[in-house]
Amino acid sequence: MKYKSVFDIIGPVMVGPSSSHTAGAARIGRAARNLFGKEPTWAEIIFYGSFAKTYQGHGTDVAIVAGILDFDTANENIRHSIEIATEKGIKLLFSEEDVAVDHPNTVRIKMGNETESIELVGISIGGGKVEITELNGFDLHLSGNHPxxxxxxxxxxxxxxxxxxxxxxxxxxxxxxxxxxxxxxxxxxxxxxxxxxxxxxxxxxxxxxxxxxxxxxxxx
The missing domain is CATH 3.30.70.260 (ACT domain)
Known part of the structure; x- marks a missing residue:
């Protein structure tokens, strides 16, 4: 992978502890929010690989929910995102699946409301960079780092x-x-x-x- 500047190597301005497990996860959650176009009333978040083993300790679950709430990576409210979502009435379900995946930092997000929903798969590839690899059953390669x-x-x-x-x-x-x-x-x-x-x-x-x-x- 080619980096444009030293800031790509250091990673983004973020609430820690990990660019891959926190900043990247927040960006995947925010991509899901953008694609859905509104705040959901429910979200199911399924972790794979390294995410599944460490998501609670590294705050990946908190970061994903922060993204779904449309928080950026530097928002101090990331730490309280699950509580904020719960207060808003958003129903959250977290789980892990022990299946082979192409990248260790993989998450599947299903979210929606009473009438519509989306499902996507995202991976955090390091330094806060992400890719969306599946949307509603379609394979794709979307960086999430550009409009x-x-x-x-x-x-x-x-x-x-x-x-x-x-x-x-x-x-x-x-x-x-x-x-x-x-x-x-x-x-x-x-x-x-x-x-x-x-x-x-x-x-x-x-x-x-x-x-x-x-x-x-x-x-x-």
Whole structure:
């Protein structure tokens, strides 16, 4: 992995004790919150590998919940996130699973409310950096460290072009893009990392494009 500066090696400004187990975990939780788009009423958090063995001692559970509450890594309220979530009426369930995973710092987050939910898998790769590797059954590679839009769409001719044309019209540069689908002609997922956050008006324009079903975003 290439680091852009010494600060990437040291890690982010954060409430400790570990960049991988605390700051990274908070960022995964916050990515889940951003993708869901609102505060959930319940969350189930499943830890794997090293996370499963040490999450209580390293505060990984507290950090994940802090992210779900939309706290950043330097927020002093991280330490009290579980109590805050409980006071808000958010039902929390923590568990561990002893199964083989590709990375030792892996967590699955299921969260939602009475009418909708999401499920994602995230890994903390060190120095507070994270990747989202699965969303609602779709495989992806999302860093979580840049603004991004995730667009669920029908797998039809012209869907991708309609999105890229709108972004180009507004001079929004694409840093990275990938598309995955479960089967030909079914639903597909477009993941686009951007150089900047997009305004709500652009988001609405994208949502109205042909074959687009749903848009979520991660803000910087």
């Amino acid at each position: 991004a839009i995730l667009i669920m769409h029908n797998d039809r001719f012209g869907a991708i072009a309609s999105v890229t044309q709108i972004l180009a019209k507004h001079e929004i540069n694409i840093g990275r893009m990938e598309v995955s689908r479960k089967d030909i002609g079914k639903e597909a997922l477009m993941v686009i990392e951007l150089d900047q956050n997009i305004e709500r008006s652009i988001e609405n324009e994208l949502a109205a494009a042909k074959h687009i079903l749903h848009i979520s975003k991660i803000v910087d």
